[in-house]
Amino acid sequence: MDSGGIRRRLALGAAVLAATGVLGFVTSGTAQAGTASGCSGHEVWTRQFSSGVTHVYKRDGYVCAVTVARNPGRTQTMSVSVQARGGRPVVDKGSYRQLAGPVTVHAGRRCVWVKGSVGSRGSVDSGWILC
Numbered sequence: 001m002d003s004g005g006i007r008r009r010l011a012l013g014a015a016v017l018a019a020t021g022v023l024g025f026v027t028s029g030t031a032q033a034g035t036a037s038g039c040s041g042h043e044v045w046t047r048q049f050s051s052g053v054t055h056v057y058k059r060d061g062y063v064c065a066v067t068v069a070r071n072p073g074r075t076q077t078m079s080v081s082v083q084a085r086g087g088r089p090v091v092d093k094g095s096y097r098q099l100a101g102p103v104t105v106h107a108g109r110r111c112v113w114v115k116g117s118v119g120s121r122g123s124v125d126s127g128w129i130l131c
Helices: 003-026 030-037
Strands: 042-049 052-059 062-069 076-084 090-096 099-106 112-118 122-129
Touching: 030 099, 042 112, 042 122, 052 076, 052 112, 052 122, 062 076, 062 112, 076 099, 090 099, 099 112
Parallel strands: none
Antiparallel strands: 042 052, 052 062, 062 099, 076 090, 076 112, 112 122
């Protein structure tokens, strides 16, 4: 095979890889949201509130949560926490532009309590869930 044929095949391979990457960005769903947030597993609980949304994911007994700002860009106080029943909460609180977390606990089959907040006006408190 001549060098022109090799170049054409390499260009075709690069085009296929590029198209695959574009399709990955276009598709939507909880698996992609989990990857973008830093949590793995499937989304099991979501609650919107005035200034953001808290997402909860579960995989192999681990529960992971993130809180995402409704209007990202400016720095604001944000937090997310997950507590397995009988354990202490794992908390991420600070000044962020887009999201707080991820925070992960091993819950096994225990219930968890999730909290999330963005700014001083909006928050969510799950109560015991995933029991």
